[in-house]
Amino acid sequence: MITLWHCFSARSFRPLWALEALGLDYELKMLPFPPRVLRREYLQVNPLGTIPAFFDGELRMTESAAITQYLADRHGPGTLGVARDEAAYGAYLNWLHFGEATLTFPQTLVLRYRRLEPPERRVTQAADDYAKWFLARVRAVLPALENGFVCAGRFTAADISVGYAFMLANQVGLGDDLPDTAKRYWAGLQEQPSFGKAMTAQTQAAEAQGLPAAM
Ligand SMILES: N[C@@H](CCC(=O)N[C@@H](CS)C(=O)NCC(=O)O)C(=O)O
Numbered sequence: 001m002i003t004l005w006h007c008f009s010a011r012s013f014r015p016l017w018a019l020e021a022l023g024l025d026y027e028l029k030m031l032p033f034p035p036r037v038l039r040r041e042y043l044q045v046n047p048l049g050t051i052p053a054f055f056d057g058e059l060r061m062t063e064s065a066a067i068t069q070y071l072a073d074r075h076g077p078g079t080l081g082v083a084r085d086e087a088a089y090g091a092y093l094n095w096l097h098f099g100e101a102t103l104t105f106p107q108t109l110v111l112r113y114r115r116l117e118p119p120e121r122r123v124t125q126a127a128d129d130y131a132k133w134f135l136a137r138v139r140a141v142l143p144a145l146e147n148g149f150v151c152a153g154r155f156t157a158a159d160i161s162v163g164y165a166f167m168l169a170n171q172v173g174l175g176d177d178l179p180d181t182a183k184r185y186w187a188g189l190q191e192q193p194s195f196g197k198a199m200t201a202q203t204q205a206a207e208a209q210g211l212p213a214a215m
Pocket of ligand 1: 012035100
């Protein structure tokens with residue numbers, strides 16, 4: 001049995017999107033954000049207090065890109081995953097991890113120092129610098145986005161990883177600053193049926209579990 005602990009449209013959206021793309025059965029446990037503060041007992045599930053937390057039988061994972069890769073490898077090689085003997089395998093791994101390590105992390109600093117901290121603790125300089133840092137890093141992936149998918153000529157887990165970074169950019173207020181190629185790519189990804197299913201799944205789970213269906 002697969003269980004995913006999730007906050008609405010947070011990084012745990014990556015594994016949620018992958019679960020829907022693969023048509024797997026899973027239990028979705030919703031949390032208020034940040035669970036570390038608003039759901040103290042969650043620390044017993046994940047002492048880091050972060051989401052995602054993912055369980056597949058005895059297996060426990062807490063990194064969104066790694067869980068997405070795991071699901072694709074286990075359940076979707078040649079479809080959501082890219083197999084080792086495919087030419088795009090290296091590019092696939094690169095973009096899958098680029099989505100989190102290079103494109104998502106700087107945005108969390110923007111979010112924190114522009115919005116989440118109380119006004120007296122906000123740091124405009126840090127937020128502005130990391131917004132620029134993010135937009136500069138986006139340039140590296142633009143040539144790969146021209147054909148609608150980041151690699152392999154089809155929708156893969158790497159698109160889920162990079163796509164989530166653009167979803168977050170819109171939530172953080174950086175969406176308008178994205179280059180047109182990135183905007184077009186992200187608009188195309190949202191047409192994937194699995195994206196709509198993941199959005200519906202988190203909305204229904206939030207409503208059923210008494211949480212707001214919004215970030
Ligand atoms: N690199 C990890 C980061 C996990 C992470 O920091 N998640 C954020 C949400 S997007 C979180 O839980 N923040 C709450 C907190 O730090 O208390 C991943 O990709 O899953």
